[in-house]
Amino acid sequence: MRELIEEIFVTALRNPFLDTSVDAVQLPHPEGQDLVVTTDGFTVSPLEFNGGNIGSLAIHGTVNDLAVSGAVPKYLTLSVFLEEGLEIKLLQRVIGACAEAARACGVVVVAGDTKVLGRGECDGIYLSVTGIGFRRRDIALGISQVQSGDRLIVSGTVGSHGAAVLLAREEFGFASDLASDAQSVFAQAQALLAVSGVRFMRDPTRGGLATVANEIARASGMTVHLSETLVPISDSVRSVCELLGFDPLYLACEGRLVAVVAESSSEAALAALRRVAPLAAVIGKVSAGQSRVILATRFGGQRLLDELEDDPLPRIC
């Protein structure tokens, strides 16, 4: 069993750094750049959904946290918790998806560890991924950089990941072509970084766009205004949300970023971003006022987008 697992991992993830015989791996790193690190655990249920599985999700999620920080993602470590009796084919699909996503993102899994747990001690597979990247020293992004007048940009339709996982959970009796948006946002982040005036970027995962907007409002002490008609939402996500009673603004994305950009740079930023993300849109702005998020609804009204009190969708990522 242990040998089989090791073979699956090593075969799929093979690269010049991965060496299961060492306690720690030595990695080249560029001089004169900042070391940037992130870590995340993944427990999505079900393990597979339209557009990906826990493996591809874990790679994209980690790469994206580095990308929105302005770093170039480079190395990942992968720690795996497996439930005894897990179907080997499923494990192969998950680790295969890790490998494929890592290749697509231009990163390598340089170290790993697997723990096998008894039946009932783990729900299939959990993954922990740590990402290491490097960032040019002249890049200064941060939520504290946000200023009154800044524009909010989103890089594409929102909510597809959350909706795809929801649909995978149950048989709702209707067909949908809805797939998770899980992908790298590195090209999107780099496109924006080529334009001056980008203050802050974040990928709207758990809690979705509304949660990132609230984080910006809270950190800046200002009001974030969003316009419902400007937020790109696919028809299929809209239908699913209407049927199941979810608000797409709170659903997780795994291949989108939200950027806060100086007003004077917003046109240039949008144009640059659209070259790699055609559905990118300016969706709102920041203005002096109370710390809150106001949505101008498509019916001409306004409503507050509150912070999530607790997690309505556990195990979405």
Place this chain on the structure above:
Amino acid sequence: MRELIEEIFVTALRNPFLDTSVDAVQLPHPEGQDLVVTTDGFTVSPLEFNGGNIGSLAIHGTVNDLAVSGAVPKYLTLSVFLEEGLEIKLLQRVIGACAEAARACGVVVVAGDTKVLGRGECDGIYLSVTGIGFRRRDIALGISQVQSGDRLIVSGTVGSHGAAVLLAREEFGFASDLASDAQSVFAQAQALLAVSGVRFMRDPTRGGLATVANEIARASGMTVHLSETLVPISDSVRSVCELLGFDPLYLACEGRLVAVVAESSSEAALAALRRVAPLAAVIGKVSAGQSRVILATRFGGQRLLDELEDDPLPRIC
């Protein structure tokens, strides 16, 4: 719940780098040194045992993988999987132990993530830790450096961690002062590195000393000779092993290292090591011959120390 958890983590682990509001953290790193990385998952059962808990174990285990690689451990990331309903006091003890061990090891937890799982989806707490360290470029350790005639040194008594976890699992009806040896081996590793002729170091965790000896034999293609009378084993570990039918040579240590040292350096290495690890001992040697491990028993006989076929003690670390 989520706020409470965050408060527990942030309060215990506070340091200048840890910032829960960022996607990825920026870290200073020394120029002209190698970046060295390791990752490990921890699922020990029970969560607490004499001499530590899963939190201190995870920190020591990760720091030690860097230390035996010749690196100076510097940064850790901590990914936590929690079972809903876990006693908050227990979580505080575990994270408190993480913090205390990190301080003692001179490392900081720079990034973290917590996922809360439903009841029955996780057995209490699992941890994944990634360790980042830096190594002088002139340090060249590796199992491939091992040569015929080299001596094996162990830095203290073996098997205490495994025996302590075993005792914590059940009520065996006898008292023992036996505590896990879990601690940093960084000072031990550095003491050895100050001596020339050190080829390779490893901490004998899962599978114990016998497993490290087998790894050396397999990698070198040579015979490792160990002498039972030279291996330091505490009386309490010996008693527990005799009562429960375990071989202390296969029990996990979490605060010891095994070093392979050139014959000509072995006295100097032992003397240096004993300054920080008084019970360190030369326990055997490597010689040309078949790839295997031979133990000279205390009764004057010889026996093969086989590789473990499967894990007789799951969830020991």
